[in-house]
Amino acid sequence: MPPGSDPDALSRRLRRAHEEFLASGATDAPLRDVVRESWQRSLAEGLDPETDLPRITLDDDALREIREHHPLAAGLPVIRRLLVESAGEAGLLVAVSDAAGQLLWVEGAASLRSRAESMHFVPGADWSETSAGTNAPGTALAIERPVQIFGPEHLGRQVTPWSCSAAPIHDPDTGAVLGVLDVTGGPEVATAQGLGFVRATAAAVEAELRIARLQPATAPLHVTSGWSAPRLDVLGVHGATLQVGPLTSRLSRRHSELLLLLSRAPDGMTAAELGVALSDDDQAPVTIRAELSRLRGVLGPLELASRPYRLRSAVRTDVDEVRDLLRDGRLRSAVAAYRGPVLPSSTAPAVEELRDDLHLELVSALLACDDADALLSFADTPHGREDLGVWSRALEILPVSSPRHAQVAAHVDKLDRAFG
DSSP: OOTTOOHHHHHHHHHHHHHHHHHHSOOOSOOOHHHHHHHHHHHHTTOOTTTOOOOBOOOHHHHHHHHHHOGGGGGHHHHIIIIIHHHHHHTOEEEEEETTSBEEEEEEOHHHHHHHGGGTOSTTBBOSHHHHOSOHHHHHHHHTSOEEEOGGGSSSGGGTTOEEEEEEEEOTTTOOEEEEEEEEESGGGSSHHHHHHHHHHHHHHHHHHHHHTTSOOOOOOOOOTTOOOOEEEOBTOSSOEEEETTEEEEOOHHHHHHHHHHHTOTTOBOHHHHHHHHOSSOOOHHHHHHHHHHHHTTSTTOOEETTTBEESSOOEEHHHHHHHHHHTTOHHHHHHHOOSSBSTTOOOHHHHHHHHHHHHHHHHHHHTOOOHHHHHHHHTSTTTTTOHHHHHHHHHHSOTTSTTHHHHHHHHHHHHHHTO
C-alpha cells in the first residue's frame, strides 16, 4: 500500500478494478503491474475467482513427514522469536510455505486461525498462484521476490478481506528458494514497514541456516518406499521446481538447466557435453563440476552419480506430460498443462532447442485441429496472445454466432496490421 494512502479509498478503487477485470479480463483502473500480471497468470490457469478455494494437498501424515525433514524447520525458532510472538498479539497470522507454495506452518491467535480456515489458509493447503490466485506467498514464489498484496488486490473473492506481505527464503549455499515467509492480517500488513519486517526476518532465517550448516551433519535423508517418482516442473518459470516425494525445492536457473538436461539423458553426460549444452562458449569442465557439486546439495534424496553424470532415479518433467497428452490426442489437456515456454530466461543452447521444439509441437497440433476451445484457451495465454496463426485458425472454425467471434476477428486484424 503506498505511503499515506487512505485504505478505505484505495480499497474502493481496487474493488472496482477487481469487478471490471473479472467481468472482461481487463481494466483501465490504476493497478500495480505485479498485481495485473498475477491476475492474468491466475486466470490463464483456469482459476475461478468467484468460487475456487486453495487445494488441500497434504494430509496429516504427509505434512508431518515434510515438517520433519524440511530445511526451514531449523529456522522456525527465529521466526517465532521475531514474528510469531508479536504477530499473535497484533491479530496477525504468520505462515511458512515450501517452494511449491504448500503451507507447512500457520501460527497466530487461535481465533484468527479459525477465521482463516474458511479460505483454506491452513497447513497442508496449496497457496501457489495456480491454486489460490494472486496472494503474497504464491506471488512471491512466482516472481521470486518479496511482495505485498492489499485486500482487493487478491484475485480470489474469499481472500479480499485480508492483506499480506511475503518474502522468499533462500538456501544460503545455492541460492535456491526453500519456501516463503508470510504475514497475513489487516491493511497494516501491506505497508512498506510490514514488508520490511518480513524481509528482515527472512534474512535472519537464512543467516540461521548458514550457521546450522557449520554444525555436524545429521544422518542423510533417504526416500521412503511410499514416495512417488521425482518430478521437475520447468514450464513458464525462471527457476524449476523439483519435487521428490513430499519434499519440494525451487532451483536456481543454472541448476534448473543442469537437472533438466540430466533428466533427458538416462545414459548420462560428461562435464564437457554439459558445457556445450549450456553455452555457446567453451565452459571449463572444472566449472561444470563445481556447479554439479553445488546441485547435489539441493537434490535431497535424489542421487547424482558421476563418470558420466547421471541421475540414479528417473525424473518426470512437465515437458513429458505435455508431450504425452499431445501423443494421446488430448489437446485441451495439453494446452492446460503447457504453462509457458521451457525456462524462458535460459540462454543455454540445449534448453532453447527444447523450448522451441515443444512450443512448435503444441502450436502445430493446434493449427491442425478443429477444436475452437483448445485454440482459444491457448490464444488467451501470454504465450499465445501474439500468435497470429493460432488466432487466425480459431477465426476460421469459430461459428459466426459465437459470442467471441467479433473479438477474435478484431484481434486477428490487430495482429495482421502489427505484423505487416
